[in-house]
Each structure stands twice: as C-alpha cells, then as structure tokens.
Amino acid sequence: MSATAKIPSRRSFLLRMGVLGAAAPALSSLAALARPEDALAADQRAEGAAAGTGREPAHKTAHEVGGTGQKLWSQEYWAQRGDIKLYMYRKRLGAPKGAGAAMPVLFLVHGSSISSRPSFDLSVPGRGEYSLMNQFAEYGFDVWTMDFEGYGRSSKSAGNSNIADGVADLKAAMEVVKRETGQERCHFFGESSGGLRAGAFAMEMPERVNRLVLAAFTYTGQGSPTLTDRAKQVDFYRTHNARPRDREMILSIFTRDKPGTSEPGVGDALADAELPWGDSVPTGTYLDMTANLPVVDPLKVHAPALIVRGEYDGIATEEDLVSFFQKLPNRDRQLVVLPGMAHSLVMGINRHEFWYVMRAFLNMPPRQDSLKVS
Numbered sequence: 001m002s003a004t005a006k007i008p009s010r011r012s013f014l015l016r017m018g019v020l021g022a023a024a025p026a027l028s029s030l031a032a033l034a035r036p037e038d039a040l041a042a043d044q045r046a047e048g049a050a051a052g053t054g055r056e057p058a059h060k061t062a063h064e065v066g067g068t069g070q071k072l073w074s075q076e077y078w079a080q081r082g083d084i085k086l087y088m089y090r091k092r093l094g095a096p097k098g099a100g101a102a103m104p105v106l107f108l109v110h111g112s113s114i115s116s117r118p119s120f121d122l123s124v125p126g127r128g129e130y131s132l133m134n135q136f137a138e139y140g141f142d143v144w145t146m147d148f149e150g151y152g153r154s155s156k157s158a159g160n161s162n163i164a165d166g167v168a169d170l171k172a173a174m175e176v177v178k179r180e181t182g183q184e185r186c187h188f189f190g191e192s193s194g195g196l197r198a199g200a201f202a203m204e205m206p207e208r209v210n211r212l213v214l215a216a217f218t219y220t221g222q223g224s225p226t227l228t229d230r231a232k233q234v235d236f237y238r239t240h241n242a243r244p245r246d247r248e249m250i251l252s253i254f255t256r257d258k259p260g261t262s263e264p265g266v267g268d269a270l271a272d273a274e275l276p277w278g279d280s281v282p283t284g285t286y287l288d289m290t291a292n293l294p295v296v297d298p299l300k301v302h303a304p305a306l307i308v309r310g311e312y313d314g315i316a317t318e319e320d321l322v323s324f325f326q327k328l329p330n331r332d333r334q335l336v337v338l339p340g341m342a343h344s345l346v347m348g349i350n351r352h353e354f355w356y357v358m359r360a361f362l363n364m365p366p367r368q369d370s371l372k373v374s
Contacts, residue, residue: 070094072137077180079146081172087153088173089117091133092142096180103142104210105183106362108132109170111192111216112285113245113253115152116145118273119191120346127263132189132346132355139359142181146173148197150242150282160241162284163295166197167204174208187362189213191346192315193285199296202303209303213358215345217307218316219324221293226256226314226343230290237287242280247271257342258312266347298324304332306361310341310348334361 073095077088092103110119120132129135133143147154148169150161159165178184187210190198195217202209221227237243251267288295307325309316318337325335336357338350345354 072134077176079169079172079176081149081168084149084155084157084169086149086155086169086172087116087147088144088176089121089133089146090142090144090180091121091137093137093140102181102183103140104362105177105181105186106136106141106143107170107173107177107186107188108143108145109166109188109190109194109198110145110148110151111190111194112289113249113281114270114274115147115154115277117152118270120145122270122273122347124263124266124269127265130266130269130347130351135355136359141187141362144173144177144186146170148282152277158241159282160284160287161282163193163196163200163288163292165284166193167201170197170201171205174205184208185210187211187213189215189358190217192216192343193289196285196288196295199301203297203300206302211362211364212301212303212305213308213361214305215308215354216310216313216315216343217321217324218289219294219296219298219320221289221316222320223317224315224320227290227293230286234287234290237283237290240283243283243286244279245281246279247275250274253344254342254347257310257314261310261312261340261342261348261350262344263349270347296324298327299329301328302330304330304361304364306333306358307335308345308354308357309335309337310343310345311337311339312342315343332364332367 070093072091072093074089074091077090079086079088108116108120110116121134122130124130133145137143146169148161148166149159150156174186177186185208188198188202190196190213192215195214198212199214199217202212218224218227247268250271253270254262254267305328307321309318309321321335325333338345338348338353338357340350341348341354345351348354
C-alpha cells in the first residue's frame, strides 16, 4: 500500500461545548500482553466456546494497580453472527462478583488494518503504557473489545467486512456484553474506520449507546490526502474482498502523516503482534471510505459525542469534522484537536493527552435542569 504524501502542519485548535472536568490521570505502567501464543490458544478453543456459553477461561494478570492490591482481570468470549464466530476480550479491575455496583462498560472498536488486541492491548517494552484497555480498566471501566469478521481470531468468510457488516457484528457482541454485565448501554470508542462502525451502530441502536468517542474519524472525506491516495486503488477494493497488509504497511501508519509523532519501535511492536494473524485483511472499510462516504449521518447520532482529531491526521480535515460536529443534534458534544498527534491517537507519543480528554468526557457529571426563576 502506498503511503500518503506528507501534509503541512495545520493550525491546531480546540473547539468544545461542555466542560472537561476530570482530574489528570495517573500515568501508571501496567503490562499489556498481546502475545501470539495466547491468541493461538484462543483459536484452538474457539469451536468448543462457540458451541457452549461463549465464555473462555479467564487470563488473569499478575499486576497490582496503584498499590491497592487490586489486579487486572481478563477473559475471552465468543459472539455468534450466523456462521461467523467473533472473538471478544474483556479487562477490568477484579473479577465480576455478581450483585453490586456495576462498572461502566467501555467498548473499543478497531479500525481497518489491525485487529482488536494489538490495537488496544499492546505491549511496547521499555516505552511505558500502550494498552488502552489497561489504562481505562485502571480508571474504573469494564473494558471490552472484539475482532470483526475477517480480522484476528474471528472467522474469515467470503465477505469483505464493510461498515454495515461491522454494525451487525457489534449487535451480536452487545448480546454477550448484556448477558455478562447486565447492562443495556455502553460507552463506545472507535478509531479510524472503527469510528465509522461505532457511529453507524449509534445511528441504528441508540438505546444501546451511552457516550460515543470518535477518533481519527472522517465524515465526507473531502480534502483528505490519505483517502485521495487510497482511492487510486478503488477498483481493486471493488473486485477483491481482501487486501495485502504487511509489515511495511503497518509501519506506514506511523510515518504517512508526520514522522516523529510516535515513538521508535511502536510500529514494529504492533506488526509483531498483528502479523501472526495473516498478511491480509478485508477490503470493506477501505471501499466504504473511498467510494461510499458519508456512511454516518450526524443528524441520526443522538448520543453525547466527542470527536477527537490529531493535528496532523491526513484522514480528515478540520473543516470536514467541524461540519459533522455542527450537525450533531445532542448539545452534549465536544470537538478536540490534539497538537503534536497524527492518525493514531491511541499509539501517539502524546497519547496521555488523549487519555485525559476521553476520560474527562466519559466521566462528565450529570447535567442539571436549569434553575427556575420565581
């Protein structure tokens, strides 16, 4: 895949409606494992899990959090959409204990080229915390993610895993989340085409969405250097259900917009975690992003929404996102552009700023009715 040409720096701005009112996060260093041997073991158990409860044996970490004695607890699950088996993974502080105050559920939605655990539970030795799952589990969320059809541990099929298929996958996953947590509504985070999947799900299933965070998102794609370059291969995406995705392509994610916005070694760690699942991925989201935008209608997204863009992200212009933002009907909305960041906010060198913004939005205090004047 060819890399998008570098784009000049744009003036960074912060446009917000609402209050970012959370304390600065503690930047702890918790080990995150996205190991091929764990994944292979999960695959070997898939058939039995799909035929039973959909739950796999827990994988408990040995890392205490914040000196409290609490440990991160994790477990694998399987959702079913027709003949498609969908791998799910969960992390939280401590095992669920039945009745009691439930943790808020946060569901992480991956993008076009990388499956769930390398995206959100990555270990980069010697470089600090790169697991979004670890970080938000420490903040007190019950964190879930899933491999979409054709990605990672999930079933491969003759389909191309487009945005509509992703919405169907999320519907199947939410049944597992509801069964295991007892909660009908979740916070959703989606990055890149994961944002399109999450946004499209919020359109169709508003009753299942609490707060919605869309990062590296695109609306119409107008003026996008990345999508302009990608569109040169639209005929291939129309006629093939899979595309090559090798180490070079994975490394290009960190260099195509602005080299230096990620730490050395992150791209290689990501490639090492992802490539055991194959050297190709489905074409559906690439086709939707080059030929079928917009796929999310902001007028139909009624959840409180946070739109986050890196200053140098080539997937969408600020103008495109402002247009989307202004059409959102819920006034509980924020648009934030983070300076010094490019396409991947989760793996950027300033990812701590992204954690802060997202955590503040998800922890927004309930809005009070206006005081009545007698």
